[in-house]
Amino acid sequence: MAKKLVSLGGVLLIFLLGPARADKSLFTPDVVTSPLIKKAFSFLEKNRDKIITNWIYLTEIPSPSGNEGERAAYMRQIFKNLGLHQVQIDSQGNVQGVWPGRKEGKRILISAHMDTVFQGVKSIKVRREGNVLKAPGIGDDTASLINLIWTIKALQEAGFQPVNTYYFLATVGEEIGFVGMKAYFEGAKEKFDLVLALDGDLGKVHYGALGFGGGKVVYKGPGAHTMQSRGIPNPAVAVAKTITRLYQIECPASPLERWTILNVGMIGGGRVTNAVPQEVFLTIDLRSASQEELEKIQAQIQQICREVAKEEKVVFDLNLRKDSPAYQISGARESFLVKTLVDILNYLKVKDIEVDPLGSTEANVGLAQGILSVNLGRTYGRFKHSLREEAEIEGLFLAMKQIILMLVSLEKAPKLDY
Numbered sequence: 204m205a206k207k208l209v210s211l212g213g214v215l216l217i218f219l220l221g222p223a224r225a226d227k228s229l230f231t232p233d234v235v236t237s238p239l240i241k242k243a244f245s246f247l248e249k250n251r252d253k254i255i256t257n258w259i260y261l262t263e264i265p266s267p268s269g270n271e272g273e274r275a276a277y278m279r280q281i282f283k284n285l286g287l288h289q290v291q292i293d294s295q296g297n298v299q300g301v302w303p304g305r306k307e308g309k310r311i312l313i314s315a316h317m318d319t320v321f322q323g324v325k326s327i328k329v330r331r332e333g334n335v336l337k338a339p340g341i342g343d344d345t346a347s348l349i350n351l352i353w354t355i356k357a358l359q360e361a362g363f364q365p366v367n368t369y370y371f372l373a374t375v376g377e378e379i380g381f382v383g384m385k386a387y388f389e390g391a392k393e394k395f396d397l398v399l400a401l402d403g404d405l406g407k408v409h410y411g412a413l414g415f416g417g418g419k420v421v422y423k424g425p426g427a428h429t430m431q432s433r434g435i436p437n438p439a440v441a442v443a444k445t446i447t448r449l450y451q452i453e454c455p456a457s458p459l460e461r462w463t464i465l466n467v468g469m470i471g472g473g474r475v476t477n478a479v480p481q482e483v484f485l486t487i488d489l490r491s492a493s494q495e496e497l498e499k500i501q502a503q504i505q506q507i508c509r510e511v512a513k514e515e516k517v518v519f520d521l522n523l524r525k526d527s528p529a530y531q532i533s534g535a536r537e538s539f540l541v542k543t544l545v546d547i548l549n550y551l552k553v554k555d556i557e558v559d560p561l562g563s564t565e566a567n568v569g570l571a572q573g574i575l576s577v578n579l580g581r582t583y584g585r586f587k588h589s590l591r592e593e594a595e596i597e598g599l600f601l602a603m604k605q606i607i608l609m610l611v612s613l614e615k616a617p618k619l620d621y
């Protein structure tokens with residue numbers, strides 16, 4: 204009986220984890236000396252100034268989430284000029300262009316987002332200081348739109364005739380919950396084999412989706428003047444107890460697929476110093492690579508709040524996010540997709556390569572569908588989401604080479620079992 208249970212456990216484990224992938228990297232350094240890649244790279248070098256000018260031009264078109272129209276019109280025109288097929292702006296405002304390949308090829312979706320976080324910024328002026336460009340949105344994610352445009356141009360110029368079919372997508376609303384990408388997936392007739400999100404710093408590779416499960420706890424009591432407060436329930440005490448207990452919850456730091464963190468970022472409540480507050484709140488930021496951990500800890504948070512409320516004789520409201528789950532694909536780290544990308548980054552001598560399952564890019568939308576997905580960085584940068592955002596010019600050229608090598612390597616992508 205015991206033996207039977209053990210073997211059943213083994214089967215269950217394999218079922219839960221899925222078969223281990225043992226893919227090979229598709230990148231071989233000799234591809235770099237092929238005439239195609241040589242031509243594509245030299246095209247980029249020859250057009251250096253044009254590319255930088257184009258980058259500045261596009262950055263100076265303000266494009267906060269919800270108002271991407273002007274950039275969308277521009278991207279549509281570019282996709283048309285490039286001769287892409289099925290160029291259109293969908294009902295959400297995403298711009299699509301297709302580079303058709305052959306029937307036996309894969310269907311690969313490549314996205315870069317048009318929106319920025321800079322609501323209300325009406326005029327943007329890029330400043331250049333040596334190798335660095337400075338302006339809100341210069342990196343995130345305008346640099347990726349430029350990478351997209353110019354890698355397509357370079358590959359066309361070099362005579363690339365793909366086996367795979369590429370669906371290029373300039374998206375809206377990435378910064379407000381991937382709304383454009385999600386809508387595109389819902390409306391798409393095609394089933395995609397791979398998703399590449401052009402986003403993030405160069406060298407940062409995310410093959411899984413980080414989940415968010417935090418929220419807000421509010422404790423409420425009757426309140427009282429300090430002089431009449433003996434024995435009166437105090438929501439502030441409940442908050443204090445809760446914080447102490449939240450930090451006793453175990454948040455795994457390893458393995459990376461279960462990596463989890465919890466932070467109490469805000470507390471507040473009460474109106475005056477001489478009364479017991481009627482209401483005190485705290486916020487919880489909870490993030491995990493694992494949906495199972497996320498849900499487990501959410502249950503523990505609920506339990507803690509229930510117990511504390513009972514002990515302190517207060518009532519509570521608890522709202523924990525369910526809108527942004529974690530997604531991991533079994534064996535993704537060992538998949539040809541991730542191995543190929545990491546090999547390319549090493550080959551290009553990209554500094555500070557980090558590979559983890561903690562992504563917050565549009566690749567998450569692919570992962571949620573069970574599709575192998577990864578992000579490809581845009582350049583090196585600093586201060587993203589702030590008005591003093593910076594991005595490096597050299598890094599952009601490295602990032603474009605990364606994309607070109609990736610697309611050419613993916614021509615040999617193996618059969619996928621989904």
Ligand SMILES: [Zn+2]
Pocket residue numbers: 316343344377402403
């Ligand atoms: Zn971004």
